[in-house]
Amino acid sequence: MPRQKNTCETSLISVTQLSDFMNYVPGAMYQYRVTPSGNGVFDFASEGISDIFGCKAEEAMMDQQVVLDAIHPDDLDDVFSVTFQVAKEGGLWDARFRVNHPEYGLIWVQGYSRAESLEDGSVRFHGHFRDVSEEESIKQTAIHYQEQTARNNRLLESIFDHMPAGLWLVKPDGSIPMSNRWFQENYQVDRMQQSVCQEGDRDAFESEETIVREEEITFSDGEVHTVRSVKVPLKDDADRITGLLGIGMDITDYKQIEEALHLEKEMFRTTLMSLGDGVIATDNKxxxxxxxxxAEKLTGFRMDEATGEFFDKVFYIINEHTREKCDSLVYKILKTGENSEMEKDKLLKNKYGKEIPVEDSAAPIRSIDGGVKGxxxxxxxxxxxxxxxxxxxxLSFHDQLTDLYNRRFLEEELNRLNTERNFPLSVLILDVNGLKLLNDAFGHAKGDELLRKVAKTIRQQCRADDIIARVGGDEFTIVLPKTDPQEVEIIVERISEGLKQFNVGGLPITASFGFETKFREEEPTEHILRKAEEKMYRQKIADKQKIAYQAVETIMQTFFDSFPNEEEHAERVGLYAEMIGTEMGVDRLRIQELKTAGLVHDIGKVALPLxxxxxxxRLSEDEREEIExxxxxxxxxxNAVNQYGNLSEIVLAHHEKWDGSGYPKGLKKQEIPLEARIIAVAEAYETMTTKQAYREAMPEEDALAVLQKESGRQFDPEVVAHFLSIREP
Incomplete structure (x- = not known):
């Protein structure tokens, strides 16, 4: 009996020890049996099952469902599949699955068990569950890292191979174990070929420093390209150079753009500096x-002095009239961003105080996004x-010749003065006599002199408030505010007396006057002007012939006084003409006209230079044309004098020739007035037989021979015949 007791005690101790062992092993020990009908039951579960599935061991052994419910739904079928496969075929059951733990959340569980077939056909699994969440996390992290590393490597390889620049590695022996596609395609080298940039490689190896330089390299397209190469030494942990990283970028287009920009910049700078206008640029401040x-010249500031200074200090503008400083266009533009122009009447006061009238315009400098940068x-x-x-x-209001007002100004002033306070308002019109005659006789320079003297006289005799205007070639109009007719007559008398103090070319200066006075605003100004003009023309018509006659006589006398030999020549021509006319039977009245024509036939020479x-x-061609x-x-x-009308026609034609080769009209034969044909013969004979400045006098017989020779060509044969009959004995 004692022996049996000891055996039982030993057995009980062993079972207790085994149970403690199973409960203290990390994880959960279990026995799981699958019946022939396919049902499952936990025959045993250690206390550790609560750490795995969140249920007690007793609950698991009573009902397997509490365990199955904890397994992640997506993994449950796999767990069953492996279980039934091992139950059928035997072997080791090995499964890793997820569990929704009520306390810990989602965890990973690793299960191991070995199947045992029982006599009743059931299969019992003896196994162990353990929490492998930390291990799974490490595993998943490692997998993710490997996948990320693989992706990064592929990305780097893609970047390396598709880089729009050359990348390559160079070993110390000059070989190239690695290079990208750009390098291989453009540099025409294989992976193991020598570097085409050996000089830069050697410099980098020797200096152990990064080398950056621009190189000219012929690419596979046969063109020379500019490449910016960078050689970076690569070192190991012992600081020894193990190779070079080469980077090459084709900057040909960039260099071309850079050159184009440089040329454009230089062209802009040259253009800017050579502009006749000043140019100043500012920043946004x-x-x-x-x-x-x-700009330097006008402002007085040098570029180095002005740079950085505020615009107003360099470009100091004042109002010409108020003398006040003006607001700057620059700040207005920087604020509004709109183009602007400076108002008129502004002066630039430069560095030295000189005031210069300027006009300017300004515009904003914009950035690429449209912002105002200056x-x-x-x-x-x-x-x-x-x-x-x-x-x-x-000039728009003045006559350029006399410096008096012109018609435009006169009309505006008449409208302005047409008010009650200026009445009586008188208008005096003055027309200079003999201007055309003077121009014809002495040239337009003398005519201009005449007009200037008339203008000067009118100024001297008029008041400061009177408006004096030259409104036509020889016509002047004077507007006299607050002037009645009696006062106008006094002014006319003063002007007339003043004109008598002058003469032009020996001719006295006279004028015709007419005036009218306006007493009421209702009277049309045009009516007053017209009446004054009518009065002036009536006086001019009445005096015209008398004045013209006196002018012609004066011109003739002036000409003869200046050239006495011309007077002698004219008298002899008149005498010969009279003789020829008498011989030809011309009536006595025409004989007298012939003699007078002989006296005045060269009156036109009064306009010739001295x-x-x-x-x-001998005269030049131009001088001959002038004399003709x-x-x-x-x-x-x-022709300005009615009584000299016939004489003027004779004088005009006295150089015409019988054959039509004369001047000025080219008349021939009977088209030439008889008196002119006679004067032509008389003048030719007198000129030939008189000593001239350029030759001696010709003997009479020689002169007569010339007349005889030119008879029928230059001279009228009949006139020559009658003259020869007179002169020949």
Whole structure:
């Protein structure tokens, strides 16, 4: 009996010890039996099963469902599949699955068991569950890292191979174990070929420093490209160079763009510096960043002085009239972003205090996104232009010859003065006598002199408030505010007396006057002007012939006083003409006209320059053409007097020739007035037989022979025949 007791005690101790062992083993020990009908039951479960599935051992052994419910639904079928496969085929059951633990959340569980077939056809699994969540996390992290590393490697390989630049590794022996596609395609080298940039490689190996340089390399397209190469030494842990990383970028297009930009910049700079206008640029704060040479000249500031200074200090503008400082265009543009121009009447006060009229315009400098980054101001010295405008404005209201007002200004002033306070308002019109005659006789320069003297006289005799205007070639109009007719007559008398103090070309200066006075605003100003003009013309018509006659006589006397030999020549021509006319039986009245025509036939020479009249050398072609105008000038002078009408026609034609080769009209034979044909013979004979400045006198018989020879060509044969009968014994 004692022996049996000891055996039982030993058995009980062993069972207890085994149970403690199973409960203290990490994880959960279990026996799971699958019946022939396919049902499952936990025959045993250690207390550790609560750490795995969140249920007690007793609950698991009573109902396997509490364990099955804890297994993740997505993994349950796999667990059953492995279980039934091992139950059928035997072997080791090995499964890793997820469990939704009520306390710990989702955990990973690893199960191991070995199947035992029982006599009743059941299969019992003896196994162990353990929590492998930490191990799974490490495993998943490792897998993720490997996958990420693989992706990064593929990305780096893709970047390396598709880089739009060359990448390569160079060993110390010069071989290239690695290079990307760009390098291989453009540098035409295989992976193991020598580097095409050996010089840069050697420098980098020797200096152990990064080398950056631009190289000219012929690419596979046969063209020379500019490449910016970078050689970076690679070192090991012992600081020894193990190779080089080469980076090459084709910058050919960049260099071309850089060159184009440089040329454009230089062209812009050259253009800017050579502009006749001043140019100043500022930043967005209004500080000067650039100015050209003209801007330096006008402002007085050098570029280095002005840079960084505020615009207003360099470009100081004042109002010409108020003398106050003007607001700057720059700050307005920086604020509004809109183009602007400076108002007129502004002066630039430069560094040295000189005031220069300027005109300018300004515009914003914009960035690529449209923001205002500064302003540029273009300006010019307006001095010459302003003076020109002033002159234009002056000339628009003034007569250029006399410096009096013109018709435009007169009309505006008449409208302005047409008010009650200026009545009586008188208008005096003055027309200079003999201007055309003077122009014909002495040239337009003398006519201009006449007009200027008339203008001067009118100014001297009129008041400061009177408006004096030259409204036509020889016509002047004077507007006299607050002037009645009696006062106008006094002014007319003063002007007439003043004109008597002058003469032009020996001719006295006279004028015809007419005036009218306006007493009421209702009277049309045009009516007053018209009545004044009518009165002036009535006086001019009444005096015209008398004045013209006196002028012609004066011109003739002036001509003879200046050239006494011309008077002697004229008298002899008149005498010969009278003789020929008498011989030809011309009536006594025409004989007198012939004699007078002989006296005045060269009156047109009064318009010739003195040097031409006394020239001893042969005349030039231009001088001859000028002299050949004297018949027309003489005609214009004489035609101004009615009683000299016939004489003017004789004078005009006295150089015409019988065969039509004369001047000025080219008349021939009977088309030429008889008196002119007679004068032509008489003048030719007198000229040939008289000593001239350029030759001696011709013997009479020689002169008569010339007349005989030219008879029927230059001269009328009948006139020559009658003259020869007179002169020949």
């Amino acid at each position: 209004g500080r000067v960043t650039l100015m050209n040479r003209m 302003a540029v101001i273009v300006f010019r010295d307006h001095t010459v232009e302003k003076e020109r405008i002033r002159q234009i404005e002056y 040097e031409m009249m006394v020239k001893a050398d 105008r004297h018949p027309e000038v003489g005609y214009n002078i004489l």
